[in-house]
Amino acid sequence: MSKNQLYPIFLKAHELNFLLVGGGFVGTEKLTFLLKSSPKAQVTAVSKEFNDEFLEIAESAPNVTLIQDEYQEKYLGGKHIVIAATNFPEINKQIRDEAKERFLLVNVADTPNLCDFYLGGIVTKGNLKIAISTNGKSPTTAKRLRQLLEEVLPEEVDDLLENLNAYRDTLKGDFEYKVKAMNEITGLLVEKKG
Ligand SMILES: C[C@@]1(CC(=O)O)c2cc3[nH]c(cc4nc(cc5[nH]c(cc(n2)[C@H]1CCC(=O)O)[C@@](C)(CC(=O)O)[C@@H]5CCC(=O)O)C(CC(=O)O)=C4CCC(=O)O)c(CCC(=O)O)c3CC(=O)O
Numbered sequence: 001m002s003k004n005q006l007y008p009i010f011l012k013a014h015e016l017n018f019l020l021v022g023g024g025f026v027g028t029e030k031l032t033f034l035l036k037s038s039p040k041a042q043v044t045a046v047s048k049e050f051n052d053e054f055l056e057i058a059e060s061a062p063n064v065t066l067i068q069d070e071y072q073e074k075y076l077g078g079k080h081i082v083i084a085a086t087n088f089p090e091i092n093k094q095i096r097d098e099a100k101e102r103f104l105l106v107n108v109a110d111t112p113n114l115c116d117f118y119l120g121g122i123v124t125k126g127n128l129k130i131a132i133s134t135n136g137k138s139p140t141t142a143k144r145l146r147q148l149l150e151e152v153l154p155e156e157v158d159d160l161l162e163n164l165n166a167y168r169d170t171l172k173g174d175f176e177y178k179v180k181a182m183n184e185i186t187g188l189l190v191e192k193k194g
């Protein structure tokens with residue numbers, strides 16, 4: 001069996017309801033990266049207290065709602081995805097268990113064995129998005145690879161995608177013909193140097 005069985009997907013976070021519990025250091029980090037990729041993500045944040053940075057970020061995000069309260073099961077209502085980031089492992093576990101009863105997807109920040117999914121390092125260049133995971137082995141390496149790819153991938157990669165999309169729209173013919181034409185024109189991207 002393969003040792004890496006994670007399956008990445010690309011979520012329309014602006015059409016999904018997130019619950020984030022915990023507005024401290026780790027909660028702030030998770031919110032920052034969620035909004036960096038998905039500025040209109042629909043997030044309800046519940047926390048006994050929010051730190052200043054969290055409040056600042058939430059204020060400039062259109063779809064983040066703050067609730068100053070202790071976590072309660074009722075906050076899971078209407079949510080698709082839950083991120084638990086309180087500083088109490090037993091509360092995080094309770095959030096996870098109650099979310100699982102509702103078949104929700106849960107991430108317990110920094111606690112791989114309680115996660116249904118991991119957050120990854122994310123590189124965005126226009127329409128291109130690359131998500132990076134180390135299968136939980138080294139989040140810092142995911143961060144470094146993110147930084148590296150952000151630097152080496154040119155912004156023009158988005159022009160390439162837009163141009164190819166325009167070319168694809170000009171193609172007449174059946175599906176098979178289009179597949180062939182698109183493969184031909186993009187072949188150079190993977191051609192090995194002699
Ligand atoms: C399993 C996972 C679960 C999850 O949280 O989703 C997880 C787990 C843990 N993180 C820990 C710590 C740190 N995490 C970061 C950073 C990031 N962590 C992220 C994801 C993930 N972290 C998931 C796996 C992703 C994968 O598969 O690779 C990133 C990619 C995405 C994001 O968080 O949005 C984001 C970088 C974003 C970016 O920069 O692009 C840094 C570095 C830093 O902040 O500079 C440190 C400090 C250094 C260190 O300790 O390693 C600890 C130890 C906690 C402790 O000891 O208490 C654990 C627990 C453990 O490893 O057992």
Ligand SMILES: NC(=O)C1=CN([C@@H]2O[C@H](COP(=O)(O)OP(=O)(O)OC[C@H]3O[C@@H](n4cnc5c(N)ncnc54)[C@H](O)[C@@H]3O)[C@@H](O)[C@H]2O)C=CC1
Nearest residue numbers: 022023024025026027047048049070071085086087109110
């Ligand atoms: N493995 C462990 O034994 C421990 C792990 N941690 C790590 O700490 C992380 C969180 O740490 P930080 O963000 O640095 O802490 P922090 O203290 O900056 O933030 C924790 C936040 O959770 C909120 N909170 C606490 N109890 C709550 C509740 N019942 N309902 C709603 N909100 C509540 C607090 O108000 C605070 O805003 C966890 O993700 C975990 O990785 C922290 C303590 C122990």
